[in-house]
Amino acid sequence: MDSKTKRTIFDKEETAERTTEMLEEAKVEFDAADDEGDDIPLEKLEQFRSEIQFENIGEEASGDVKDEIRRIPVPPHRQTPLRTNWEKIVTTVVENMKLQIRMNVKRKCVELKTSPHTTEKNALQRSADFLKAFMLGFDLNDAIALLRLDDLYIESFEIKDVKDLHGEHLGRCIGRLSGEKGKTKNAIENATRTRIVIADSKIHILGSFSNISHARNALCSLILGSPPGKVYSQLRYVSRRFAENF
Numbered sequence: 001m002d003s004k005t006k007r008t009i010f011d012k013e014e015t016a017e018r019t020t021e022m023l024e025e026a027k028v029e030f031d032a033a034d035d036e037g038d039d040i041p042l043e044k045l046e047q048f049r050s051e052i053q054f055e056n057i058g059e060e061a062s063g064d065v066k067d068e069i070r071r072i073p074v075p076p077h078r079q080t081p082l083r084t085n086w087e088k089i090v091t092t093v094v095e096n097m098k099l100q101i102r103m104n105v106k107r108k109c110v111e112l113k114t115s116p117h118t119t120e121k122n123a124l125q126r127s128a129d130f131l132k133a134f135m136l137g138f139d140l141n142d143a144i145a146l147l148r149l150d151d152l153y154i155e156s157f158e159i160k161d162v163k164d165l166h167g168e169h170l171g172r173c174i175g176r177l178s179g180e181k182g183k184t185k186n187a188i189e190n191a192t193r194t195r196i197v198i199a200d201s202k203i204h205i206l207g208s209f210s211n212i213s214h215a216r217n218a219l220c221s222l223i224l225g226s227p228p229g230k231v232y233s234q235l236r237y238v239s240r241r242f243a244e245n246f
Contacts, residue, residue: 070112071104071130076134082110085140089131092144097123118202128156136204137197143206148174159201162223170201177203177223184228188218191235193242214238 061235074082082089086103093101093112097120100113102157112127116173120126126147133143133154146152158164165173178185185196194214205221207210 025054029117034113037110067116072112072128072131072135073107073109074103075135075197079108085134088140089134092130093127094148096147097127099123099127101127105224128201133206137199138195138204139197142195147207153209153212154204154206154208156202156204156210157216159203159223162220174198174201177219179228184222184231187232188215188237191239191242192218197231 015231021232041194048074090101093099098117100115102111103109108130108151112124112131114124118124130143130146133146134140136154136156159170159173163173176184179187180183185198188194192207192211192213194205194211196206196215196219197204205215205219218231218235221234222228
């Protein structure tokens with residue numbers, strides 16, 4: 001430990017001791033004034049407030065800032081879409097979020113790393129959420145919305161969390177959720193302004209908090225056996241409410 005570091009530590013300890021003494025003195029005076037029923041003078045409060053000052057901890061004081069890394073695993077069924085959209089993904093992450101990105105073929109994951117040009121503190125986390133959304137099966141443009149908007153979230157659940165189904169019953173339930181040529185799923189998406197991915201028995205919903213709640217209620221009603229006509233009527237009511245709000 002060099003002399004500069006020792007001096008810095010000593011100064012901080014001395015400042016802490018002096019601050020503790022001042023706080024104890026203030027507590028004694030305030031307790032005495034409280035016991036006597038007198039009001040504490042405002043000038044006294046301002047005096048203690050001006051005397052007690054804490055230094056800002058910068059990067060030099062807190063130590064060297066290390067580069068952060070995130071690894072997002074790539075499922076086998078998303079390797080081809082990732083290869084197709086790789087150029088756009090790299091452009092979005094590098095130019096907009098100022099991060100470093102690469103594909104680790106051996107580990108089969110996408111690696112993100114901060115760079116000296118990174119300005120936003122949450123850029124790494126937001127980019128990781130963007131890539132996770134793409135790996136779950138969302139369209140690239142829908143996943144990019146996570147980088148642009150702050151109030152978007154992803155909620156995932158399984159059909160068995162709502163109702164325990166097996167075999168043909170599970171297959172028929174997935175068919176009810178999707179509808180003919182995706183008609184039911186698209187209707188729920190348009191009415192609740194969300195995006196839905198049905199991957200086997202897992203369901204992923206992308207949207208704002210309230211919109212996700214409406215979409216989840218519609219999907220759970222279909223899982224529990226409600227006829228699509230009843231769900232459509234509820235969706236029309238939800239879409240009317242959205243239209244009134246906007």
